[in-house]
Amino acid sequence: MTDKEILQIFKREKALLAGHFLLSSGLHSPHYMQCALVLQSPPLAEKLCAALAREIPKTKIHTVIGPALGGMIVSYEMGRALKVRSIFAERENGAFALRRGFELKKNEKVLIVEDVVTTGKSTHEVAALVERSGAKVAAVAALVDRSGGTAIFQQEFYALLKIEIKTYRPEDCPLCREGKIPLKKPGSRTPARTR
Numbered sequence: 001m002t003d004k005e006i007l008q009i010f011k012r013e014k015a016l017l018a019g020h021f022l023l024s025s026g027l028h029s030p031h032y033m034q035c036a037l038v039l040q041s042p043p044l045a046e047k048l049c050a051a052l053a054r055e056i057p058k059t060k061i062h063t064v065i066g067p068a069l070g071g072m073i074v075s076y077e078m079g080r081a082l083k084v085r086s087i088f089a090e091r092e093n094g095a096f097a098l099r100r101g102f103e104l105k106k107n108e109k110v111l112i113v114e115d116v117v118t119t120g121k122s123t124h125e126v127a128a129l130v131e132r133s134g135a136k137v138a139a140v141a142a143l144v145d146r147s148g149g150t151a152i153f154q155q156e157f158y159a160l161l162k163i164e165i166k167t168y169r170p171e172d173c174p175l176c177r178e179g180k181i182p183l184k185k186p187g188s189r190t191p192a193r194t195r
């Protein structure tokens with residue numbers, strides 16, 4: 001799949017919006033991405049994850065793991081594409097843990113997956129969990145890398161789509177300054193109250 005085809009899917013599913021958005025971080029952005037809106041379609045999730053799986057070299061992977069909640073569907077579909085086990089890590093008292101009887105064996109080769117990598121923080125935390133269990137992180141993968149190259153991992157990082165989503169502090173936001181597009185909080189129907 002080409003970047004253009006992937007972008008078209010995200011736009012068509014309204015998973016990538018253009019406008020003026022108030023992000024949960026408090027920053028403003030001309031774009032908003034909600035990967036869940038693409039992944040709510042199982043055939044699309046399967047198709048995108050199969051395309052991502054094809055980018056990963058044929059190194060042996062025993063298990064795919066994703067951080068809940070965002071990484072769960074991608075982990076499941078990557079497991080399907082690679083025909084291996086798929087598990088997820090959940091936060092327990094603030095830190096990622098393996099629950100529900102999920103286990104990793106010593107030297108088991110693990111692929112960590114995410115829907116969207118923004119800073120890479122969750123991925124790093126899951127990598128630490130995998131290593132603590134004695135397993136090995138074989139590679140890292142995400143459907144979307146929106147880190148602008150700032151997310152750096154010890155292992156190879158594969159992303160199906162790389163896009164830069166600009167963010168601004170409210171006081172520096174050019175869209176606020178222009179005052180043409182009302183600020184919207186994604187997921188709500190009404191314009192967001194400004195500061």
Ligand SMILES: [Zn+2]
Binds near residue numbers: 029174175176
């Ligand atoms: Zn703004």
